[in-house]
Amino acid sequence: MEHYIDQWKTIIAAHLRTIADKKGIVDFSLTLNDIIAEKPPKPELGDIGFPMFAFAKQFRLSPAQIASEVAQSEQLLKDENEKRDWPGNLKAVGPYLNVYLERTRAVTFLLSNAANPDWGSSAVFSGRKVMIEFSCPNTNKPLHLGHLRNNVLGESLSRIMKAAGAEVKKVNLINDRGVHICKSMLAYLAYGEGRTPEDEGLKSDHFVGKYYVLFNKLKEEDPQAEQKAQELLQKWEAGDPEVIALWKKMNDWAVDGIMETYRRQQVSFDEYHFEHETYKLGKKEVLEGLERGVFYRGEDGAIWIDLEDLGLGKKVLLRKDGTSIYITQDIGTAIMRHESWPFDQLIYVVASEQQYHFKVLFEVLKRLGYDWASSLYHLSYGLVNLPTGRMKTREGTVVDADDLIDELARLAAVEIAEKGRADAVGDIQSVAGQIALGALHYYLLQISPAKDMLYNPEQSLSFTGDTGPYIQYMGARASSILRKHDQGEGNAAQGIPKANLLSSDADWPLVRTLMELPSIIEESAKGKDPSILAGYAHAVASEFSAWYRDNPVLINEDPNLSASRLALVRAVKSVLMRASELLCVPFLEAM
């Protein structure tokens, strides 16, 4: 079914064309995009508002005149309403044309569709293959708060794109080689004495991270440490069996631990790429580009690209000794990915500090002649800071991902106990864990990706306001009402839902908000911005909360009223479940 806003845009457009004809304007062209639809500031003003300013000049009429003329001719076509999916009345209010939707039709539509668990999905991206790269951890230390933002952004965006019809492939490039991991190895050789994570009772990635930190100590004791790390890297690249064995052991520890964190965070990947397998890719491409004159060899022997014309300066693509650097690898990886799975779009979820890198990368691929280079997209997100300042490894102000989730879960468990909900929720540990994830994920997604954000531990732990737990709570309340009905409470079972019983001014704001789910999902997908959906989820929860306070659901004099309201609660639950799922906020039947 056509979206209600689009349908009314079409109607308005037809009327505007009629006016243009009457005025004898020959070169009048109009697309639906030229018509702006907005939500009137007050509900009394209608459900959709169309400002007419834009057409005033061409028609040589005041916006108000245009509005009233359209409204009048719409009156003459009243019988058309019967044929429309979204009937309604058009009214001129000053320079605005406002639509009042026929409420019973809208309610009927909502009730018959919202129960479908797939409702809200759209087809805007259907048939499109979208690859999304995110997380991409280093294997020398555990994940921290910044990774959590990256992970949840990538996971949520993947789910949203899928809901918008795309075929999605989630990929993760594990940075498992390089001098950083050699430092952990070196420190382990110096202080590890062959111990294992089990010996020290540490999660395996934390164990590796501990030695990475210990490298700082090693540097103080051994001024040659940095150089030794480089030597170790060279041995690794030469395939020294002992070095490889150690690398593999430590790498497995790190990766195993990181995977464990993914499971806890409930994010997953369809494909893993490992840097030790990909780091040599791209060299051939760069050399071919050199032959074709896309790149040039500098006096220093390295291969360069000149991007001065774009204001991006000059950039090395391959070292003079022929070895790859970061960007060489990314060139090769992108090509390899497109060959194995010809995507229509590849989205890199990577922090904003790498904007320059991706500009260069995309330009290089374009100049190499890959037409799909224009479909590469860097979803740049801002850094996560703390109220106390920036996270710094050296200052020990990094918030560890596992520790944070533990702490949130612990506090949620305390809260459950204090509220006396222990018996009602059953498995406290499990529910507390879900609340922790809801709190964390919602907090991270609520803010537009591009912005740097402040992670306020105190506020993220707050269970009131614009938070994940609030949304979970409203979902649990809706579930609770439905559960009570299933257990035989109330008289809804004796009635049948009637759309006209849900069309009052008290119901309408909630109904209208619920109807917006499909367009919100579409908007989030197009903008690659889960925060739009997060704001919507909060609006639904908040409107539901106000509505059920004033409107008893289970028992009413008229059983039909109970049945109708119960159906609306079902729609609320369905919409909250869908939004929660897309936001990686676990839905809870009880909390």
Next chain:
RNA sequence: GCGUUCGUAGCUCAGCUGGAUAGAGCGACGGACUUCGAAUCCGUAGGCCGCAGGUUCGAGUCCUGCCGGACGCACCA
């Protein structure tokens, strides 16, 4: 210095391609539990939208300059 980006209520943030009286949440203050779970709800206070120009019928939104913050400007990743 150059580039990118941000600057909206005490705090954290919304405000879509310019459009109707700039909105939430937190915090503050005042109310609401014999009634589907008060982790809730209702109300009040709080803003020269960084500053100054410009474009427009109309600017928080676009352009220019300035001020302030963040990030980048490696043969690191």
